[in-house]
Amino acid sequence: xxxxxxxxxxxxxxxxxxxxxxxxxxxxxxxxxxxxxxxxxxxxxxxxxxxxxxxxxxxxxxxxxxxxxxxxxxxxxxxxxxxxxxxxxxxxxxxxxxxxxxxxxxxxxxxxxxx
Amino acid sequence: xxxxxxxxxxxxxxxxxxxxxxxxxxxxxxxxxxxxxxxxxxxxxxxxxxxxxxxxxxxxxxxxxxxxxxxxxxxxxxxxxxxxxxxxxxxxxxxxxxxxxxxxxxxxxxxxxxxx
Numbered sequence: 001x002x003x004x005x006x007x008x009x010x011x012x013x014x015x016x017x018x019x020x021x022x023x024x025x026x027x028x029x030x031x032x033x034x035x036x037x038x039x040x041x042x043x044x045x046x047x048x049x050x051x052x053x054x055x056x057x058x059x060x061x062x063x064x065x066x067x068x069x070x071x072x073x074x075x076x077x078x079x080x081x082x083x084x085x086x087x088x089x090x091x092x093x094x095x096x097x098x099x100x101x102x103x104x105x106x107x108x109x110x111x112x113x114x115x
Numbered sequence: 116x117x118x119x120x121x122x123x124x125x126x127x128x129x130x131x132x133x134x135x136x137x138x139x140x141x142x143x144x145x146x147x148x149x150x151x152x153x154x155x156x157x158x159x160x161x162x163x164x165x166x167x168x169x170x171x172x173x174x175x176x177x178x179x180x181x182x183x184x185x186x187x188x189x190x191x192x193x194x195x196x197x198x199x200x201x202x203x204x205x206x207x208x209x210x211x212x213x214x215x216x217x218x219x220x221x222x223x224x225x226x227x228x229x230x231x
Binding site for chain 2: 035037042043044045046047050091095097102103105106107108
């Protein structure tokens with residue numbers, strides 16, 4: 001069975017601080033995909049990144065960066081120089097190839113960035 | 116045009132009412148999904164449609180009835196709901212899935228449903 005754990009329920013930082021959101025996943029499949037989504041107070045989930053299990057290169061997009069480590073089954077997300085607009089709930093998710101198209105989500109981490 | 120739209124955005128209904136949620140995607144995707152998001156629970160997948168065919172029913176009670184007339188539209192028909200069905204219902208679409216890989220899902224803004 002697939003499982004995604006986001007151990008941090010809530011994080012509060014002050015603007016301009018760096019913050020890392022943790023994600024640990026479990027799967028027995030060798031081919032899988034990992035995702036991060038952002039859910040601002042408006043409710044809509046916004047897609048941030050997709051990573052497949054064969055690509056362990058870290059990725060940077062502006063202030064966002066992702067660290068994928070298969071050895072520790074982790075896919076952590078770092079926001080550099082956080083801003084108030086980054087305040088949202090962030091979800092990590094996993095889907096495995098070959099089975100049904102079931103995206104398994106973590107419980108989410110609520111990030112609050114204070115001015 | 117926003118990628119995935121949902122109507123209504125808010126809905127209050129009694130337990131004996133019948134209502135429908137509508138979702139439309141303008142992304143040319145082939146797969147569509149219904150999710151339920153309750154307070155203090157992870158996002159739960161309800162139904163999956165791929166090329167208009169239902170491929171997943173995640174043990175959803177029969178008081179929820181999906182309909183997918185074409186790849187761009189998805190409905191969720193509701194009847195005799197319970198108060199515990201109050202939640203945010205999210206629709207999503209994706210390019211598809213299968214041997215070619217799994218693609219990211221794009222979500223609509225959701226319908227906030229309250230059952231009284």
